[in-house]
Amino acid sequence: MSYHHISVMPNEVLAYLDPKPGRLYVDCTVGGTGHSGRIVREILPDGLLIGIDRDSDALGNAETVLKPFLTNIRLFHDNFIRLPAILEKLQIESVDGILLDLGLSFNQIENSGRGFSFGKDEFLDMRMDARSGITAYDIVNDMDEKKLSDIFFRYGEERFSRRIAERIVLSRKKNTIRTSRELATIVAGAIPYAHSKKQKIHPATRVFMALRIAVNNELENLETFLGNVAELLKPGGRLLVISFHSLEDRIVKHWIRNLESPCVCPPQFPECVCGKKPVVRAVTRKAVLPDQREIDLNPMARSARLRVAEKLASVS
Numbered sequence: 001m002s003y004h005h006i007s008v009m010p011n012e013v014l015a016y017l018d019p020k021p022g023r024l025y026v027d028c029t030v031g032g033t034g035h036s037g038r039i040v041r042e043i044l045p046d047g048l049l050i051g052i053d054r055d056s057d058a059l060g061n062a063e064t065v066l067k068p069f070l071t072n073i074r075l076f077h078d079n080f081i082r083l084p085a086i087l088e089k090l091q092i093e094s095v096d097g098i099l100l101d102l103g104l105s106f107n108q109i110e111n112s113g114r115g116f117s118f119g120k121d122e123f124l125d126m127r128m129d130a131r132s133g134i135t136a137y138d139i140v141n142d143m144d145e146k147k148l149s150d151i152f153f154r155y156g157e158e159r160f161s162r163r164i165a166e167r168i169v170l171s172r173k174k175n176t177i178r179t180s181r182e183l184a185t186i187v188a189g190a191i192p193y194a195h196s197k198k199q200k201i202h203p204a205t206r207v208f209m210a211l212r213i214a215v216n217n218e219l220e221n222l223e224t225f226l227g228n229v230a231e232l233l234k235p236g237g238r239l240l241v242i243s244f245h246s247l248e249d250r251i252v253k254h255w256i257r258n259l260e261s262p263c264v265c266p267p268q269f270p271e272c273v274c275g276k277k278p279v280v281r282a283v284t285r286k287a288v289l290p291d292q293r294e295i296d297l298n299p300m301a302r303s304a305r306l307r308v309a310e311k312l313a314s315v316s
């Protein structure tokens with residue numbers, strides 16, 4: 001399988017991460033190695049890049065592509081929520097920079113055969129890590145109608161979530177829904193024609209995104225990860241997160257805001273008594289977006305948002 005190495009906002013990532021020789025970095029979402037490949041070249045001869053991905057195909061590709069940098073890279077097939085344990089294993093206490101480029105890779109959508117794309121006729125798996133967990137097939141065929149509708153509404157912001165869930169339940173009573181194309185056809189049939197005619201995106205786009213987020217626990221993983229990532233950064237170390245979904249971006253924005261001003265005293269208190277001190281500063285006030293040139297070259301970049309926080313020097 002040929003792998004694509006196009007990454008989102010590569011120049012912005014390098015500028016904000018500012019990798020330097022001899023330092024320690026983590027790429028939590030190695031994917032097609034676009035970012036990792038650029039970071040590792042900046043840290044030679046004696047820096048270390050720790051690369052993580054929960055997709056074994058991505059990791060396998062990374063092992064081949066990054067082979068020339070073997071002494072400067074350690075790769076882990078794992079969920080990034082296990083970063084604290086990975087660092088402990090390497091006897092590393094803290095690092096100079098951490099990158100998260102969330103969501104799916106081009107390779108997962110186009111070549112994985114796991115049913116991520118409604119344009120293909122593949123088994124509805126949708127697991128990034130094919131070793132464990134429930135599949136989209138399990139959700140679509142077993143989950144009760146209300147819960148299905150909630151998933152489409154919450155993760156996909158799909159306004160026809162109830163109609164779609166109803167149509168899925170009707171349909172699966174006749175035959176189980178096995179493939180991405182079967183599901184896409186059922187979803188398209190549930191959306192009023194007048195509405196879908198006006199839309200620029202395929203009628204099943206939101207449902208597929210919602211299912212993928214649910215199958216892979218994407219929002220929960222992000223929250224868990226952010227829960228202790230500040231402790232893993234050195235003073236001055238930076239966290240960069242690229243998200244593709246407004247719910248993810250909101251989680252990152254709130255995390256930065258909370259650690260920037262963690263005081264929980266009621267606003268009417270004349271001074272702080274809770275004693276909670278800022279842990280990070282926001283390097284990007286607003287999310288950084290890809291420029292139009294990048295979007296023209298790589299339409300997948302169009303919904304990307306990058307946020308950057310820096311650990312303050314005064315906290316341990």
Ligand SMILES: C[S@@+](CC[C@H](N)C(=O)[O-])C[C@H]1O[C@@H](n2cnc3c(N)ncnc32)[C@H](O)[C@@H]1O
Binds near residue numbers: 052103
């Ligand atoms: C958008 S791609 C990354 C692309 C990569 N930055 C590049 O330049 O090629 C996202 C990758 O993150 C991985 N991923 C998503 N959630 C993960 C998690 N919780 N733990 C580890 N990897 C994850 C996916 O398997 C996918 O390969």
